[in-house]
Amino acid sequence: MTHAGSDAVSYARHHGGKTAAESxxxxxxxxxxxxxxxxxxxxxxxxxxxxxxxxxxxxxxxxxxxxxxxxxxxxxxxxxxxxxxxxxxxxxxxxxxxxxxxxxxxxxxxxxxxxxxxxxxxxxxxxxxxxxxxxxxxxxxxxxxxxLPLAKLFGAHRDSVQCYNTSGGFLHTPLDQVLKNVAISRDNGIGGIKIKVGQPDTAEDLRRLSAVRQALGDDFPLMVDANQQWDRETAIRMGRKMEAFNLVWIEEPLDAYDVEGHAALASALDTPIATGEMLTSFREHEQLILGHASDVVQPDAPRVGGITPFLQIMDLAARHGRKLAPHFAMEIHLHLAAAYPIEPWLEHFEWLNPLFNEQLELRDGRMWISDRPGLGFSLSxxxxxxxxxxxxxxxxx
The missing domain is CATH 3.30.390.10 (Enolase-like, N-terminal domain)
Structure with missing residues (x-):
């Protein structure tokens, strides 16, 4: 009896062709x-x-x-x-x-x-x-x-992804400049705004958040990011105070590896919890997802090992009904987010723009996939x- 592999080789050679391995x-x-x-x-x-x-x-x-x-x-x-x-x-x-x-x-x-x-x-x-x-x-x-654009190779669910800006809301930026940055981002077609919180003076966090919410209006998408700097008690207190601001999510309220704490917080608050950017493998994200530790998963393809493990994370997150909001590197993550079955968010950072000859198109609150093949970039x-x-x-x- 011949093996299937040898049959394939014999068939290819008999008909003048080559196997995939040979060609x-x-x-x-x-x-x-x-x-x-x-x-x-x-x-x-x-x-x-x-x-x-x-x-x-x-x-x-x-x-x-x-x-x-x-x-x-x-x-x-x-x-x-x-x-x-x-x-x-x-x-x-x-x-x-x-x-x-x-x-x-x-x-x-x-x-x-x-x-x-x-x-x-x-x-x-x-x-x-x-x-x-x-x-x-x-x-x-x-x-x-x-x-094909990479998103089309995967099989895109959409040709654009709703996009929020982070770079204008860091804590080194005075509040008046944050408000100017918010206005500029809206004028440039951004779909959401994220500001940083988590500083030692929680009252200052609330003051800045209140001012940004007032500038944006009640319904414009707004997120906050504490960058892992709250303990569990502070996170629940701040989370309850922030319920009034109609946030899309509270990001990294606790240490990135505190699965139990994030799960308790996600259960206790109406505001969704987002985390995952600091994790560096599929297995770490698996613990987060199966532990019900977030409503929004935030993997980062360069951090987890590339697109191959990112696709595994996407598959697991989708099967468990989680939202997706990849961290940083929008040049890569636009394609991955476009292929996610549940409407995702894309993080806008203009920092990497000088590295590439081509730029992404932002309009109507969304980032659009170009018709350029692959990622669509060449090094500048x-x-x-x-x-x-x-x-x-x-x-x-």
């Missing part, structure tokens, strides 16, 4: 770059005001550029704030050789291979953040190869100028 394209060149994107103004959230972190002055970006024997290309990136950029880049350099010779269409296989290549440093955190730029670049390449000259380290492996065809 498949191969990755022949990998380039990694580490760039530091400077921020015009040092940024502070509650973690700074509570003394746990320093103001954010730059974002480390780790780019991966891939090319195949047949000339197809893909670009992906990961990032880190305040610390870890050098480490992510170094580990990515260790993994790069493992991509050479692989069929770029076998993304899950490659992901597993890279995960095992770095298994001694774990399956979360920096270990998977170093895989992210490769995984995202492979998905970008796959969609480019198909001539400015991104090259901010690059401090590069590494190449393989040969460009």
């Amino acid at each position: 498949g394209d191969r990755i022949v060149w990998v380039k990694l770059s580490l760039a530091f994107l400077p921020l015009a103004t040092p940024v502070s959230d509650a973690k700074v005001l509570t003394g746990r972190q320093k103001p954010l002055t730059e974002v480390a970006i780790i780019f991966a550029e891939l090319q195949t024997r047949d000339g197809f290309t893909g670009v992906g990136f990961s990032y880190s704030k305040r610390a870890g950029g050098q480490g992510i880049y170094a580990h990515a350099c260790e993994l790069a050789d493992a991509l050479l010779g692989e069929d770029p269409n076998d993304i899950s296989k490659i992901y597993t291979k890279l995960l095992w290549a770095g298994a001694s440093v774990g399956r979360s955190g920096m270990a998977v953040q170093a895989i992210s730029p490769f995984d995202i670049a492979l998905w970008d390449m796959k969609a480019r190869r198909a001539g 000259e400015q991104a090259r100028k901010w690059t401090v380290l590069t590494s190449e492996t393989g040969q460009r065809p």
Whole structure:
């Protein structure tokens, strides 16, 4: 008796064809770059005001550029704030050789291979953040190869995603400037506003929130983000006081790994609870979702290891009826949010705009998918100028 695999080979050769393994394209060149994107103004959230972190002055970006024997290309990136950029880049350099010779269409296989290549440093955190730029670049390449925007490759539920702004409401920004930023965002077509809370003076949080709500009106979508700086008692007290502000959600009220506390808070409050941006693996998000710890899940593709694990998180979250609001990196998350079955939110940060030659379109409160294939971006000259380290492996065809 012949095996199915040998039957397929015999059939292909008898008819003058090749098997997929014989005819498949191969990755022949990998380039990694580490760039530091400077921020015009040092940024502070509650973690700074509570003394746990320093103001954010730059974002480390780790780019991966891939090319195949047949000339197809893909670009992906990961990032880190305040610390870890050098480490992510170094580990990515260790993994790069493992991509050479692989069929770029076998993304899950490659992901597993890279995960095992770095298994001694774990399956979360920096270990998977170093895989992210490769995984995202492979998905970008796959969609480019198909001539489709990435959202269409997944099977989009919509051509645009409702979009809210975060960058105008940080705690280092005086309230009068926050109010000006809110007005500018609305004029530019934003669909929602998020402001930071969680500072030691809770009365000041409420004062700023009240002023923003008054400026926006009662029904314009408004969110708050405490960046993990409340304990359980403060979170429930503040959550009850904030019920009157008709918020879309309260974000990261507690430590990111306090599943039990978030579940109790979500049960006690009418205002939805959102969290998950700091988690760095599918398994961590699984605990959050199965533990009923949030109403809105907020995965971050570069942080969880790329698009491959993000799709697993999406599937689990959808099966349990959770809303989706991916963290940061709107250039990637627009495509993923567009493919989510339940109406999601997209976070608007203009910080990464200088890195790319192309820009996203915001209008009518939503971010729109372009007709460009893949992610729809190419690296700018400015991104090259901010690059401090590069590494190449393989040969460009």
